[in-house]
Amino acid sequence: MSATGSLRGPVxxxxxxxxxxxxxxxxxxLYTIGSNDCIRKYTTTSTDEPVSIETADNNTCIVSSNDQIISCSEDCSVSLFSASTNTLSKLIVRTNLPCRDVALSPDGAWVAVASDDHIVKVVKITDTRQLLILRDQTNSNKHVSFHPSGNYLTVSCTDGIIYVYSLTKAVPELIKKIDGVIPRTETTDEASAKVAWHPDGRAFAAPTGTREIVIVSRDNWTKQKSFSNEHSGEITDLAWSPNGAFLASAGKDGKVVIWESKDMTAVAAYPHKNVCSLAWHPTDNTISFTTNEGRLYTLQNAVSGSIAGRLKLSLRPAPLLDEDAPAPVRTRSPNPVDALFGGPMSEDEEDAASLDDFIEDDDNGGYLEPGLLGKRKAAGLLTDPTSFKRPTLGASWSPAIHEPFQPSSTPWRGKRRYLCLNMVGFAWTVDQGTHNTVTIEFHDRGSYRNAHFTDQFLYDKACLNEGGALFSCQPDDNKPAMLYYRPHESWGTRGDWRTSLPEGEEITSIALSEGYVVACTSAGYVRVYTLFGIPFRLYRQKNTPVVSCASYRDYVMVLGNGAVAADGKTQLTYSLFNIKRDETLQENDIIALPSGGGVRNVFFSDQGDPMVYDTDGVLMVLLHWREMGQARWTPLLDTKQLERLAGGRKEETYWPVAVAQERLHAIILKGGEQYPFFPLPLLSEFPFRLPLTNIPLKEGATSTPEDLEETYLRHSTLLALQHDSAAARVLDVDERVDIANKENSIDRALIQLLMLACKEEDQNEKALEICGLFRQKRSLEMAVKVALKYDKGVLAGKIQEKIGEVMEED
Structure with a gap:
């Protein structure tokens, strides 16, 4: 066994x-981190002193991409640093107990966090509110590791069990628990239980309690071969070479061993004690490792002799029992034409290949820098499936679409899920194995009677309003999809009805209003029924697949997938119809969403205005929606700017339920939760606050210019909605009084802004501009008095001229 590499250090x-x-x-x-409060950044081509980046104390792990650094610490924090400025960018997430390990997804977009908690958090770096929670572990978590594709995540638990999660769906799914491989450990032990995925993705390596390293196949999750008979102490770390040709391991026996993957034999052993972390250089024949004494060493020419050339080959297959099984790798040929038609190379030919062949990402295996990996996001990681993948050579391409969703419903968690949540009540279902049980509960139990029934049809969607409840189920075996409506006042009679859809047609979303039942289907149809089950309208939506729908009185809004944008995602569109008059108010217009954003809920307010709540936590209303071509989305509340979140005091998101009385009614989700669970939390109210500045606005505050400007613009927006409503119908007395009150509120805020402007010496022009925004003539008369109070005689004269112009117009 050779060991002729040169060792540099200690540093x-x-x-x-x-x-x-x-x-x-x-x-x-090269980055190192330790128990002191800094990250050391070394330039690999320089012998200069490292850059020190200030961080938390008692750090436990570090990962990096080309432009960002992520560290975790025992103080429960996971932090993001800029690799270009060497400064802290932001806090990504906090855990309840000390963090032990972090892993970066292959595309550099998500970070998984293992801690002493029994849960693992997977957080989107650019939007930390997008969070996945893995809950199936029963003990503390020691390590996390992403599959090279990003589709799987393994969690090494202190109870000696490896948990394998699939991340290809909106809700992560536990697909395998592997026992009997890794040893039982404590989170603070130096002994490793780490899973190291082979770069080709077909298998992973993991240390055992018997000082071996076993290979576990991804196909059947069984143990295959093992690297053995070298370590006499517990293994502290292991890592594959970038092309998977070699495996390096360190142990408490004071050795760093390099194994050849194909024959699974040790080709080099270097004596060194107390090694706790090691890493291969991405392109050089170099391994760096750190010790529990805080020292860094670099092993150059780690693999020596003739076998060193194997590091220059393309991706090597994982060592499995079935050697004939084809690896998901396309070998590289020096001739581009041969490569295009899949011409294979012999191992001798590859040995003779030029250095340019070294670790080519010719199979999209996911082991080059994130600059390339960023072009192929891990499938299914996003809560809304809008990730874009660049097609590989010869592969067909299709755009990423917005998947359908039912407003206010939640996915299964255990054997329960909410079918519907709104201001009337909520409907939830329980999986009983052979059937489900559905329960309907109302907030006002004096006016409505709760209901509970056995569900043999397995309803997966529901709507609830003051008149009744609507359910739908999907086709199963020889049964078609079906709608079921139950009026509240007829629970004991035959007032309910069912109707079936054509064979093979699935229901993607349903809606219920005071007069109609709406069902959108996989065929692109929008089916409208009366409350007695009579088919009333039927048409095919132009933009498909249909995403969701909502209705209010005679109106229905349908969301669909529109044209493909530059990032390869379909644009989310909406259409608005008056069902009774058979009129189209808006057709295939685009919902104004940020890049990569989606819609979490869609509904109508208590005043009948269309609303959406997006995945960035912004509530928007559709202004001027009754006029074709005039509609535009206007933000009413950005929950990221709530005062309760200022300074990172709280980690919470919000589940939107309804909009009523100029407030968002939502459920507060804490601790990284994505959906409400049982028992149902109380609803919280959040008054509208338009996002005008980055200063969190306090509820009821009206003293600063920012507060007054927000008050003016908010009431102007709400007044525009009421004027639109007044033009479409006859308002009652209370609504007319409300319009007058809003006009008073607008002018009151403007008068206060005028007073602040008059206090300044150089704000006369701004003061005059404010006067041009008044809604009432009497406010101009008051403005003259304000100007005279602050000795602004010229301004008072200008305002008086405006009064004259207004009188002439009248």
């Missing part, structure tokens, strides 16, 4: 304690 990086080492994917920088 005294940190204090004694746990350390971690990581290379940037381009190999330009």
């Amino acid at each position: 005294f990086s940190h204090q004694a304690g746990q350390t971690s080492v990581n290379y940037s994917p381009d190999g330009k920088h």
